[in-house]
Amino acid sequence: MLVKGKWQGKWDPVSSPGKQGEFLRQVSSIRNWITRDGSAGPTGTSGFRAESGRYHLYVALICPWACRTLIARMIKGLEPHISISIVSPDMTDQGWQFGHFPRATPDHLHNSEYLHQLYTRNDPFYSGRATVPVLWDKKQDLMVNNESADILRMLNSAFEELSPSEIDLYPPPLRDEIDKLNEKYYQALNNGVYRAGFATSQQAYEQAYSDVFTALEDAERRLAERPFLFGDLLTEADIRLFVTLVRFDAAYHGLFKCNRKRIADYPNLSRYLRHIYNLPGISDTVDFDHIKQGYYSIHRLNPSGIIPLGPELDLQEESVHNGREALRGIGS
Numbered sequence: 001m002l003v004k005g006k007w008q009g010k011w012d013p014v015s016s017p018g019k020q021g022e023f024l025r026q027v028s029s030i031r032n033w034i035t036r037d038g039s040a041g042p043t044g045t046s047g048f049r050a051e052s053g054r055y056h057l058y059v060a061l062i063c064p065w066a067c068r069t070l071i072a073r074m075i076k077g078l079e080p081h082i083s084i085s086i087v088s089p090d091m092t093d094q095g096w097q098f099g100h101f102p103r104a105t106p107d108h109l110h111n112s113e114y115l116h117q118l119y120t121r122n123d124p125f126y127s128g129r130a131t132v133p134v135l136w137d138k139k140q141d142l143m144v145n146n147e148s149a150d151i152l153r154m155l156n157s158a159f160e161e162l163s164p165s166e167i168d169l170y171p172p173p174l175r176d177e178i179d180k181l182n183e184k185y186y187q188a189l190n191n192g193v194y195r196a197g198f199a200t201s202q203q204a205y206e207q208a209y210s211d212v213f214t215a216l217e218d219a220e221r222r223l224a225e226r227p228f229l230f231g232d233l234l235t236e237a238d239i240r241l242f243v244t245l246v247r248f249d250a251a252y253h254g255l256f257k258c259n260r261k262r263i264a265d266y267p268n269l270s271r272y273l274r275h276i277y278n279l280p281g282i283s284d285t286v287d288f289d290h291i292k293q294g295y296y297s298i299h300r301l302n303p304s305g306i307i308p309l310g311p312e313l314d315l316q317e318e319s320v321h322n323g324r325e326a327l328r329g330i331g332s
Contacts, residue, residue, distance in 0.1 A: 001095075001127075001128060001129050001130075002116055002119060002120065002126050002127055002128060002129075002130060003127050004125050004126075004127055005120045005123070005124045005125045005126055005127075007094055007114075007116055010093040010094075011091055011092065011093055011094060011095045012300065013091075013194075013198050013298060013300060014198045014200060014300060017198075017200045018204070020201060020203060020204055021199055021200040021201025021202075021203065021204040021205075022195060022199060022200075022201075022204040022207075022208075023194055023195045023197075023198035023199055023200075023204070023208075025191060025194065026128055026129045026131065028131070028145075028146050028147035028148075028150075029128060029146070030044075030122070030143050030144070030145055030146045030147070031043035031044045031145055031147055031150060032044030032045055032047075032048055032144045032145055033048060033144075033145065033150065033154050033158075034048045034049070034050050034055065034135070034144060034145075034154045034158045034159075035048065035049065035050065035154070035158055036049070036050050036157075036158055036159075036160070036161060037049060038050075041150075041154065042150075043150070044145070047140070048137060048144055050158040050159045050161070050162060051139075051162075052080070052081040052162050053081060053083075053138075054137060054138055054139050055081075055082050055083075055135060055136065055137060055138065055144065056082065056083045056084065056085065056108070056109055056135075056136040056138055057069060057070070057073065057082055057083070057084045057085075057133060057134070057135055057136075057151075058084070058085050058086075058087070058107075058115065058118065058132055058133060058134040058135075058136065059084060059085075059086055059087070059132055059133050060086065060087045060089065060096060060132045060290070060294070061086060061089065061103065061285075061286075061287040061290035061291070061294075062089040062290045062291050062293070062294030062295060063132050063133075063294075064190065064243035064244055064247060065131075065132070065133065065148035065243075066132040066133040066148065067243045067285050067286070068133075068148050068149075068151075068152050068236075068239050068240060068243055069133045069135075069148055069151045069152055069155060070084070070133075070285045071239050071242075071243070071282060071285050072151075072152050072155040072156060072169065072236075072239065073155055074281040074282070074284070074285065075165075075167055075169070075234075075281070076155055076156060076159065076163060076165050076167065076169075077163045077165060078155060078159055078162075078163055080163075081159060081162055081163060082155075083108065084105075085098065085105050085106065085107050085108050085109070086103060086104050086105045087104060087115055087132065088100045088101040088104040089101055089104070089289075089290040089291070089293040089294030089297065090293060090294065090297045091294065091297050091298055091299075092114075094114045094116060095114060095115060095116055095129070095130050096114065096115035096116075096130065096132060097113060097114050097115070098112060098113060098114070098115070101290070101293065102289065103287060103289075103290065104290075109136065109138065114130070115130045115132065115134070116130035118130070118134060118136070118143065119143070121141075122142050122143040131146055132146075133146065133148050133151055134146050135151050135154075149182075152169070152236055152239065152240075153169075153170055153236070156168065156169045156170055156236065157170070167234070169234070169235050169236040169239065170235065170236050171233065171235070174230055174233070174235060177230065178230070178235055178236060178237050181229065181237050182236070182237055182240060184215070184218075185215055185219070185237075185240065185241060186240070187211070188211040188212065188214060188215035189211070189212055189215035189216065189219075189241075189244055190240060190241075190243075190244050192208050192211045192212040192215065193208075193212055193244065193248070193252040193256050193258055194256070195207075195208035195211070196208035196209050196212060196252075196256050196257055196258050197252065197255065197256030197257060197258070197301060198300075198301075205257065209257070209258060209260070212252075212258050213258075213260050213261065216261070216263075216266065216269065219241065219268075219269060220266045220267075220268045220269050221268075223268040223269065223271075223272050224268050227272070227275060228272075229241065234276075234279075238276060242273065242276045242277075242282075245263050245269060245272075245273045246273060246277065246286055246315075247291055247295075248262070248263045249262045249263050249264055249311055249313060250288055250291050250292055250295075250311060250313065251291060251292065251295040251296075254308070255295055255296060255298075255301050255302065256295075256301070262311075273315065274315050274316075274317055275317070277315045278315070278316065278317045283315075288313065292307055292308065293307060296308065
């Protein structure tokens with residue numbers, strides 16, 4: 001990690017576990033917002049106006065948090081307005097690295113070798129982990145935000161004048177309910193799989209394991225008679241759940257020891273996962289080669305470095321939706 005702008009030691013996901021052996025996730029610290037008029041958002045400072053071609057998104061295809069933002073960029077039709085760079089899935093001694101793997105790219109803005117160099121470019125004395133996603137302002141040459149939940153919401157609302165959309169991933173009538181469900185599933189499931197996988201005590205692992213499957217059972221019941229978490233509307237809550245579910249059988253079930261059941265063993269979750277995966281453009285944000293290569297390159301969890309050949313995942317539906325118009329009406 002970075003300490004006062006200098007890279008220290010080797011990358012380790014559990015460099016600072018909690019007192020009971022629990023995994024502690026770093027809190028995102030760069031929290032500015034892009035807004036329609038450049039005024040300040042809920043956190044951070046002003047000066048980031050929604051403009052075409054001004055912003056760049058750094059993502060990892062292994063990372064569920066980063067892929068939340070990639071999905072929002074696609075759904076809201078922002079590909080022409082926000083450029084991207086994709087890091088390699090392998091976790092090197094210096095963290096995320098650019099290039100060196102199919103679909104990974106160079107750093108198109110600064111030609112950095114490692115993601116942490118962006119953090120010190122933004123703040124020469126930065127201390128902490130260098131995480132994705134990162135939203136970068138080309139005009140001011142600085143980082144706007146590194147919190148995926150924030151980026152997801154600003155992509156949903158800030159660029160409406162540039163790219164009008166019938167889809168609202170955070171509709172006002174549902175915001176309180178979405179916030180509550182997001183928090184519930186984040187603690188127990190989205191971060192719960194990491195709490196299980198990176199636990200350093202049996203007690204911490206068992207608590208996280210229990211939380212993960214309590215949340216999955218809850219979602220299975222919730223989706224029994226509805227296509228999405230809030231009925232017929234696709235919301236940000238679905239994006240946040242989807243990115244965890246689509247990685248579960250390939251990585252979390254085995255490598256992270258969340259092995260009571262697979263998503264394939266839940267009828268409603270399986271149907272839901274296939275349905276979202278087959279919405280136009282969603283499958284392009286999912287790369288199982290990146291997912292398996294990335295997770296299984298974590299030395300703490302897989303010292304041998306062997307990448308599994310399986311599992312076989314059948315996410316294709318017989319009738320695949322065609323065109324962006326297929327998304328209309330599911331988020332408005």
